[in-house]
Amino acid sequence: MVDAAIRATIDDAAASAAARRHFAGRVGVYAFLTFFAFIYVLPLFVIVANSFRELPEIIQNGLIGFPHSFSFKAWSTVWNSYCVGGTCAGIQHNFFNSLEMTIPATIISTMLGLLNGYILSKWRFYGSEVIFTCMMFGVFMPGQISLMPWAFILGQVGLANSITGLVLIHCVQGVSFTTLFCRNYYINIPDDLIKAARIDGAGFWRIFFKIILPLSPPILIVTVIWQFTGIWNEYLFGVVFTAGRAQPITASLVGMATGGTNVRVYDVMSAGVLIGAIPPLLIYFFGGKYFVRGLTQGAIK
Amino acid sequence: MSSLTISNLHKSFGPVEVLKGVDLEARTGEFVALVGPSGCGKSTLLAMIAGLETISSGEIRIDGRLVNSVAPKDRDIAMVFQSYALYPTMTVRQNITFGMESRHVPRGVQDEAVKRVAALLQIEPLLQRKPGQLSGGQRQRVAMGRALVRDPKLFLFDEPLSNLDAKLRVEMRSEIKRLHQRVGKTTIYVTHDQVEAMTLASRIAVMHKGELQQFDVPRMVYDRPANMFVASFMGSPSMNFLAAEIADGQGMSLKLTNGEDGPLTLNLAAPLTRQGAARGVILGVRPEHISLHHAERAADKRASATVPATVELVEPTGAETMVGLRLAGREVTARFEPHEAPDVGETVTLSLDMSKACLFDAQSEQLIS
Numbered sequence: 001m002v003d004a005a006i007r008a009t010i011d012d013a014a015a016s017a018a019a020r021r022h023f024a025g026r027v028g029v030y031a032f033l034t035f036f037a038f039i040y041v042l043p044l045f046v047i048v049a050n051s052f053r054e055l056p057e058i059i060q061n062g063l064i065g066f067p068h069s070f071s072f073k074a075w076s077t078v079w080n081s082y083c084v085g086g087t088c089a090g091i092q093h094n095f096f097n098s099l100e101m102t103i104p105a106t107i108i109s110t111m112l113g114l115l116n117g118y119i120l121s122k123w124r125f126y127g128s129e130v131i132f133t134c135m136m137f138g139v140f141m142p143g144q145i146s147l148m149p150w151a152f153i154l155g156q157v158g159l160a161n162s163i164t165g166l167v168l169i170h171c172v173q174g175v176s177f178t179t180l181f182c183r184n185y186y187i188n189i190p191d192d193l194i195k196a197a198r199i200d201g202a203g204f205w206r207i208f209f210k211i212i213l214p215l216s217p218p219i220l221i222v223t224v225i226w227q228f229t230g231i232w233n234e235y236l237f238g239v240v241f242t243a244g245r246a247q248p249i250t251a252s253l254v255g256m257a258t259g260g261t262n263v264r265v266y267d268v269m270s271a272g273v274l275i276g277a278i279p280p281l282l283i284y285f286f287g288g289k290y291f292v293r294g295l296t297q298g299a300i301k
Numbered sequence: 302m303s304s305l306t307i308s309n310l311h312k313s314f315g316p317v318e319v320l321k322g323v324d325l326e327a328r329t330g331e332f333v334a335l336v337g338p339s340g341c342g343k344s345t346l347l348a349m350i351a352g353l354e355t356i357s358s359g360e361i362r363i364d365g366r367l368v369n370s371v372a373p374k375d376r377d378i379a380m381v382f383q384s385y386a387l388y389p390t391m392t393v394r395q396n397i398t399f400g401m402e403s404r405h406v407p408r409g410v411q412d413e414a415v416k417r418v419a420a421l422l423q424i425e426p427l428l429q430r431k432p433g434q435l436s437g438g439q440r441q442r443v444a445m446g447r448a449l450v451r452d453p454k455l456f457l458f459d460e461p462l463s464n465l466d467a468k469l470r471v472e473m474r475s476e477i478k479r480l481h482q483r484v485g486k487t488t489i490y491v492t493h494d495q496v497e498a499m500t501l502a503s504r505i506a507v508m509h510k511g512e513l514q515q516f517d518v519p520r521m522v523y524d525r526p527a528n529m530f531v532a533s534f535m536g537s538p539s540m541n542f543l544a545a546e547i548a549d550g551q552g553m554s555l556k557l558t559n560g561e562d563g564p565l566t567l568n569l570a571a572p573l574t575r576q577g578a579a580r581g582v583i584l585g586v587r588p589e590h591i592s593l594h595h596a597e598r599a600a601d602k603r604a605s606a607t608v609p610a611t612v613e614l615v616e617p618t619g620a621e622t623m624v625g626l627r628l629a630g631r632e633v634t635a636r637f638e639p640h641e642a643p644d645v646g647e648t649v650t651l652s653l654d655m656s657k658a659c660l661f662d663a664q665s666e667q668l669i670s
Contacts, residue, residue, distance in 0.1 A: 192386035195353050196447075200400035201374035210399070214390035 051075065051270035058266050074267035078275065082268055084244075084255050091272055093245050094252035098232055099279075101163045101248055105170035106227040112171070113178020113223055118212050120179065121186035122194050123204065132183065138176030143236055146173070154241060161246050166238060170231045177230075178223050185219035186212065218294035225287045229280040249276045304329045304454055304487035305350065310359035312345055312511075319345050321511040322359070327455075327487050327504075334502035335491045338534065341508040347459055347491045352376050364454050374403070379448035380457040383464060385440045387432035393443050394428040397450050418446045421480075438469045445477075449484065456488040462497065474500060495535045499523065507531045525659065529666040532585050532659060538623060538634045541591070543584040544663065547573065555584060557608075559629040567606040570656040573670060581663035588623065590654040591635035593643070605652045612647045626651070 046064055054069045061068060080090040120132045150169055151160075159165030189212070197207045238251035247255070253276050256269060284291075305327040312320040319342045327333045335343040348354040350361060352373035361368050368376050387396050394415060401411045419425045422442045432440055441461065448456060461477070462470045478501055481488055492498055498505045498519070505522045507514040507530075515527035526532035532540045548556035548566055552573030557565040567584070594607045610633065614625030622642040626633045628651065635651070643649050660669045 190384055190386065192382045192384045193388060195348075195351075195373075196380065196382060196386035197388070197399070198353065199351060199373045199378065199380050200447075201403035202399070206403060211388055211390070 047270045047273055050266050051274055053267055055265060055267045063266060074265075074271040075275075078268045078272040082256070082265075082272070084252050087245060089245075091249060091252050091256070091275065094247055094249040095275060097163055097242075097246065098248040098250070098276075101166045101170065101238075102228055102231045102279075105167045105174065105231050106224060108167070109171045109174035109178050109227055110220070110223045112175050113182045114213070114216065114220070115208075116175065116179040117182025117184075117186050118208055120183045122189075122191070122207075122212070132179075135176045135179050138173065139180055143173065143234075147236070147240060150237070150241070161242050163242075163246065163248075165241055166248065169237050169241070170227075170234065174227050174231065177226060181223050181226070182216075182219055185216070189215060218290070220294075221287060221290040222294035225283055225291050228283055232280050303327060304331075304364055305333075305489065306360070306362040306365075307346075307350070308360045308362075310346070310349065310361065311357045312342070312349060312354065313357045319511050320349075320357075323508075323511075323513050325506055325513065325516060327489060329487055330485045332481050332488045332490065332501055332503045334498035334505045335489065335508060336493065336495055336498040336505055336534075337508035337514075339493055342511040343491045343493075343508050344459060346508070347380075347457055347489060350455070350489060351378055351380050351457055376455075377453050378455045378457055379451050379453040380459065381444045381448050381461045383460040385432075385444040385464075387440060387443055387447075389432055392429050392431055393424065393435070393446075396432070396443060397428075397447050400447070400451060414450050418450045421449065421483075422446050437465050438473060441465060441473055445480070449480075454487065456486050458488065458490040458492075460492055461490075462492070463494070477501060495537070499535070505535075507534060509534070524657070525668065526585075527668055529583065529585070529661050532661070532668075536587060538588050538636070540585045540587050540659070541631075541633045542661075543586070543628070543631055543633070544581060545584050546581055555582065557584075557629045557631075565608055565629050567608070567653065567655065569660075570658070571670070573660070582669065583661040583663050583666070585659035585661060586633075586653050587657065588634045588636040590657045591626075591633065592652050592654075593637070593641055594650040594652040606655050608651050608653065610649060610651050612643045612645050612649060615642055615645055617642070 042064075049065075049067050050058060050063065051074050052070050052072070053067045054071055054073065057067075057069045058065075078090055079092050081088055082090050084091065084094075116135070120128055154160045154165045154168075159168060193211055194207060197211055202210065233250060234248075235250040235254065238248040239254060242248070242251065253269075253272055256272055303326045305325070307323060307325040310320055310323045310325075311318070323342075323346060325333070325346075335346060337343050345354060349356055350363075352368065352371060356369050363376055363378070388399060391399065397415055397418060398411050401414065406414075415428070419428060422445060424439070424442050424446055427435060427439055427443065432443070435443065441464075444461070458477075462473055465473060474497060481501070490498075490501060499522075502519055504517060505519050506516045507522060507527075509530050515522055515531045517525075517527075522531060523535055526535060526540075529542065533542070543557060545555040545557050545567070548554045553569055555567045555569060557567065559565050594605075608628055610626040610628040612624060613627055613632075614623075616623040616625070617639060619639075622637045622639045624635045624637055624642055626635060626649075637643075661667060662669050
C-alpha cells in the first residue's frame with residue numbers, strides 16, 4: 001500500500017518533469033518560428049506601411065518605422081501621373097499591359113497543355129515518348145538561352161515591342177510546363193475509360209470533352225495558377241522586348257527604381273510594387289489550397 | 302451459325318509473341334469462357350476481338366463479317382471491364398446512355414432502353430448517383446447495364462468479377478448466368494478463375510503461353526483434359542500426377558516404382574489401345590476419385606485399384622476434408638467426406654477410381670486415354 005503510494009508519487013514526479021520538458025520544447029519551437037515569420041513578414045510590412053506614409057515623414061523617420069502619417073497620395077500618383085521612361089501617365093497602362101499579356105497567354109498555354117497531355121498519355125503514337133522528352137527540355141532550359149532566337153523571330157513576324165509578341169513567347173515557353181503537368185495527371189486516369197468510350201462510339205474530341213475535361217479541374221487549377229503567376233511575374237522578356245508604354249508592369253517597376261530622378265520616392269515606389277503584386281497575391285490567396293490539393297490528388301478517388 | 306470466328310490469330314509485341322495461332326469459334330447464343338493463368342494471352346485476345354489491339358496476322362469475323370480493321374465502335378460489341386471503367390463524372394444514367402448519345406439515338410428510345418436495363422439489373426434507385434457513391438457490386442451491375450443497354454452481336458467480359466470479395470463474386474456469378482439465360486447473347490468471358498469458367502460457360506477455351514490448349518464443354522475439359530496443363534489448371538485441389546510405366550504387353554496394368562519396396566501394380570479400367578510400353582506414362586487422378594477402400598464398396602467399382610498410403614496432412618474445409626497422403630513415395634491429395642477423414646500418421650488403404658483416371662504421355666504431356 002505504502003509502496004504503491006510511493007511509486008505513484010515517483011511516477012507523478014516523472015510525468016510532471018516530462019510535461020515540463022515538453023512545454024519548454026514547445027516554447028522553443030514557437031519562439032523559433034515566430035522569429036522567422038517576423039523576418040519574412042517584415043519587408044511586406046515595410047512596403048505596405050510606406051505606401052501609406054508621406055515622403056517627408058519617411059525621410060525624417062527612416063525607411064523602417066511605424067507610420068506617423070497616413071495618405072493615399074502615393075497610390076494615386078503611381079497609378080495616374082508618375083513619370084516612367086519619359087511619359088507621365090503612371091503605371092496603369094503597364095498594369096493593363098500585364099493583364100493583356102497574362103490572361104491570353106495563360107489560357108492558350110493551358111489549353112495547349114491539356115490537349116498535349118491528353119494525346120501524350122492516352123493516344124500514344126510511334127515517337128510520342130521522344131516528343132514528350134524533347135518538350136521536357138523546355139522545362140529545364142533557362143529563359144535567357146532563347147533571348148536571341150526570340151529577338152530574331154519577333155523581328156521577322158513584326159511583333160517586336162508588342163504585348164502580342166510577349167503572349168506568343170509565354171505560350172511557347174509555358175507549354176512544356178503545362179504539358180508536363182497535364183500529361184502526368186492524365187497518366188493516372190485508367191486507360192479502360194478510354195477503351196470503354198471507344199467501344200461506346202466516342203471519338204477523340206468527344207472523349208476529351210466528355211470524359212477527360214470533366215476530370216481535369218484539379219490539374220486545371222494548378223496549371224492556371226502556375227502559368228498566371230509565372231507570366232505575370234516574368235521580367236526578362238518584358239524588359240528586353242518592350243519599352244516605355246508597351247512594357248508589362250514588372251519591367252516598368254524596374255524602370256521606376258533605376259530611372260532618371262535622384263530623389264528616391266519611397267512612398268510611390270512602395271505603392272507601385274504593391275499594385276504589381278496584387279494579382280498574384282490574390283490568386284495565391286484564393287487558389288492556394290486548390291493548388292496544393294491539385295498537385296497531391298490523383299485523377300480518380 | 303457462329304457469331305464469332307477466329308482463325309490462325311497471331312499477335313506480337315515487338316519480339317514477344319503473345320498469341321501463336323489461335324483458332325476459336327462461338328456459336329450464336331453461346332457462352333465461351335477464355336481461361337488461363339495470367340500472361341497466357343486471354344486478355345489480349347479479348348482486346349483484339351474488341352478492336353482495342355491490332356492484329357499481327359490471322360482473321361477475326363463477327364457474324365461472318367471480317368472485322369480485322371474495323372473500329373471498336375463499328376464492331377457491334379459491348380464490353381464489361383475488370384475495373385468497370387465507369388465514367389466517374391457522370392451519373393449512372395449518363396454512363397448507361399453515353400454510348401447511345403454518341404450514336405445519336407433519339408431521346409425517347411434512350412429512356413426506354415434505360416428503363417428496361419435498370420429494371421433487369423434492379424438499379425433503378427441508383428440512376429442519379431455517381432459511380433463514386435456506389436459499392437463494388439453496384440458498380441459491377443452498372444457496368445453490365447452499360448453493356449446490356451445496346452443490343453450488340455457480342456458481349457465481351459474481361460475478368461468482371463475479380464475485383465469483388467468472395468461472397469459477392471459467387472452472387473454475381475449466378476446473376477451473370479441467369480442474365481445470359483434470359484438475354485441469350487453470344488458472350489466471350491475472360492477469367493483466370495477455373496470455377497467461374499466451369500460454372501458459367503457452355504464451352505471453355507483453356508489458354509497457356511499464347512496457345513489454345515483445349516476448347517470443349519466444361520464436362521470434357523474437366524474429365525478428359527487434353528494435356529497435363531489443362532488437367533492441373535482446371536480443378537482445385539489439382540489433379541494428382543503419378544509417374545508410372547506400362548506393366549504388360551496388353552496394356553492392362555500400370556507399374557508404380559516404390560523405392561525399396563516392390564512396385565505397385567494398378568489395373569487399368571480399359572486396355573491401352575495405343576501402345577506406349579517403351580515410354581513412361583503419367584497417371585492423373587483427381588482428388589475426389591480417391592477414397593478409402595471398403596470391401597463392400599469395391600464390389601460395384603470394378604475399375605478401382607487399391608493401394609496403401611500414409612496420411613501426412615489433414616485440412617478440413619467444412620464441407621469436405623482435403624487429405625495429403627504419401628503413396629508409393631509420391632505426394633497425393635484426396636478429397637474426403639469430413640466423417641471419413643483419417644488422422645495424421647495413419648496408414649490407410651486407398652481405392653483409386655481407374656475408370657475416371659487419365660493417362661498422359663510422359664514426354665509430350667498429352668492425354669493418351
